[in-house]
Amino acid sequence: MEAPERWRFAYDNEELGGVVMKSFAASDALLMGRVLYEEWAAYWPEQDPEQNPIASLINGFAKYVVSDSLEEPLAWQNSTLIRGDEFAEGISDLKRQPGKDIVVSGSGALVRSLLERGLLDALQLFVHPVVLGAGKRLFAEGEERTALELTDSRTFATGVVHLTYKPAEG
Numbered sequence: 001m002e003a004p005e006r007w008r009f010a011y012d013n014e015e016l017g018g019v020v021m022k023s024f025a026a027s028d029a030l031l032m033g034r035v036l037y038e039e040w041a042a043y044w045p046e047q048d049p050e051q052n053p054i055a056s057l058i059n060g061f062a063k064y065v066v067s068d069s070l071e072e073p074l075a076w077q078n079s080t081l082i083r084g085d086e087f088a089e090g091i092s093d094l095k096r097q098p099g100k101d102i103v104v105s106g107s108g109a110l111v112r113s114l115l116e117r118g119l120l121d122a123l124q125l126f127v128h129p130v131v132l133g134a135g136k137r138l139f140a141e142g143e144e145r146t147a148l149e150l151t152d153s154r155t156f157a158t159g160v161v162h163l164t165y166k167p168a169e170g
Contacts, residue, residue, distance in 0.1 A: 129159035
C-alpha cells in the first residue's frame with residue numbers, strides 16, 4: 001500500500017526521522033480513527049523491522065481505534081475498538097493506566113475531539129515548506145477557539161518546522 005501523502009517524503013531526512021522515532025519510542029500505545037487504522041493495518045504488519053525499525057514498535061503497540069463502523073475482532077494484533085459513544089470515557093480510562101505516552105498520528109477529527117474534551121496533553125505539528133492548494137484542514141471553520149502554548153520548536157535542514165504545543169492554562 002502506498003501512503004496518500006507521498007509529497008511529504010521529499011522532506012524526510014535522518015534528523016526528522018530521529019524526532020519521529022523518539023516520539024514513538026516514548027510511547028507504548030497508538031490511538032487512531034478508522035481511516036488511519038485501515039491504512040496502517042494494511043501497511044505496517046507487512047514491513048520488515050530490519051529495513052524499517054519503527055515497524056516493530058508500531059506493530060507491538062497496543063492500538064486503540066475509535067470507530068462506530070468497524071466490528072471486532074480487529075485484524076491487526078493488539079487492536080481494541082472504542083465505540084464513539086464510549087470515546088471520552090474510554091480515552092480517560094486509557095490515560096489513567098500506567099505506561100508510556102499514547103500517540104496519535106494523523107486522525108485529524110480524532111485530534112479535534114481530544115482537544116475539545118481536554119484529553120490532549122500535547123500537539124506536535126510538522127509544517128512542510130510546500131503549498132498543496134488542496135486537502136483536509138486540521139481545524140474546521142467555526143470550531144471553538146483553543147489557546148495553545150508553544151513548548152518546543154525545531155527547524156530541520158529540509159525547511160520542515162516541528163512545533164510542540166500544549167493546551168494553555170485558563
